[in-house]
Amino acid sequence: MSGDARRMGREPAILLAPGLFFLLLAFFFPAIQLLIQSFLTVGAEAGRLTMEHYAKIVVDDFYAGVALRTFRLALVITVLCLVIGFPLAVVISRAGKLLRTTLIVLLILPLMTSVVIRTFGWLVILGPGGVLSWSLQQLGLIDRSISLMHTETGIVIAMVQVLLPFLVLTTLGSLGQIPVSLEEASRVMGAGFFRSIRHVTLPLSVPGLASGSLLVFALSISSFITPSLVGGVRLQVMAGSIYQQMTGSFDWGFGAALSVVLLIATLALIIPYMVVTSRAGGKA
């Protein structure tokens, strides 16, 4: 009997081991190394303790700007994904089987396309003399050719396209758990279609919206390829600067300091968000 009880504790540990091992190796180990490196000098007198890398982030306007831009972009992308994604998820959850499958395939299609092809797609649409510019000119809304390439708007549009599926799919999970009778009941009780969504569907989808938006936020704050390709060198984001420090200037200490700031700032935003939304979701 006691042997069984002991094994009961061991079995979950065995199941957990591969994932935990991988996490230690691929995340905690490099993260700790980065943390150490960010406090060490480089160059001739390498290996001494220093705060110079962190000082540089604060003092140099360029890097403060990069950090600010990164968080602003991530925030805008997350909010846009929520605004576009929730109604889309509601429609998909109520659609018939065929329409539902079609919409989901359309939604995740961009994820199956190479980032390079996708970005050139946006170049054709957003670039100078592109489809967007041409259409607006034809409609008489603008009189000169415009380009959204190498703008923050361009980055946001391209990123929302890629990250929308993450929000929609997690929200669909929550929507699927709401019994149809709840929405029917609210209709019979006098709530119209939109009020029914506001008072019943939306509050009960909070768990899905929360995990989806966390995912979107985390992915956009650390994204690197799409912002570099659409935004270009002038509009750097943090992941891009870190890459440049590590591989271009070989300033590992400064790159490490940027990484640590990114990680801590992300956690500082995400943890309170998780606490608040899980409390709101817990009521459901």
Place this chain on the structure above:
Amino acid sequence: MHQLSVRSVIKRFGDVTVLEDFDLDVAKGEFIALLGPSGCGKSTLLRIMAGLESLDSGAIDIAGRGVTDLAPENRNIALMFQSYALLPHMSALENVRFPLRMRSKLSREEQREKAHKALELVKLDHLADRYPRQMSGGQQQRVALARSIVAEPDLLLLDEPLSNLDAKLREGMQVELKRLHESLGLTTIFVTHDQSEALGLADRVILMNRGRIEQQGTPEEIYRRPRTVFAADFLGGANIVELDVAKSSRSWRGRFADGTEIPVASAPGLEPGKHKFMLRKEAIAFNPDKSMTAIVGTIETQNYLGSQTRSAIRAGGVELVAVTDSEKTVTKQRETRIGWRPEELVPLQM
């Protein structure tokens, strides 16, 4: 004027016709049971009244207003779902206040007060701040009931109101529903497949079968005078016996399969030939007196049920089931005389 009128409603799901040219008029304050086996169309009819299901043709009027094409939110009705459908993110009080929030122009405080009063009516005001998941099934149902009556709907619809409760709670809730109906006077329609619920609660029972009304009437009419085999069988179960009927001089006589002859009460439409009759299990008595129709039978098995005993008796070449008071039941002998009042043998249509 009728509070609800359903006129020539037809509803099909694909090739299956769920409601066939259905008509129903309900007076203000009536308490109606839609009774029938699953698939008879009773739940679909309820959902059509609520506006949750469309109809293929026909019309629905509620409180003198045509509502056929109105969305559920514009009908001023209440529906209590079988699953209760309480909103899990709201407290009991907020759930009960919801229809007022959506419909009435009362201030927030007045709404809360009214919701509280509705909870008092179902004796649940002490749990106003609890969430549905913190309540038992019976308590959740009371909240759902309070939520259904709080906005004074033109029509109260209840979908299988007692089916999710255990036997003891069900009895209490029956009393409660009857009391609420008597004090509020709301026109109420409820769907059930349980004949004892229908008989115990309703002023009028609508027995449905395959999308049509099989028979309707007061609980007593429908129980004592079923017109068809289906009605007799669905309401409480009964002995259905086939007799060969013939007229001799001025009175009717019926012959059992084995040749035993008994007198049969005259009834309109009764013609010579084979005919089915209903004999309720409780109508059969041991040691019949002179006023009764009597035959000789053989007791095959007996089950003691407490205050009553169920006996399977072979008589007239068929098996009859009798449910009798235990102290009046013959138990020691196999051969016995049984009988019933002549009017208890009810002729049925084929």
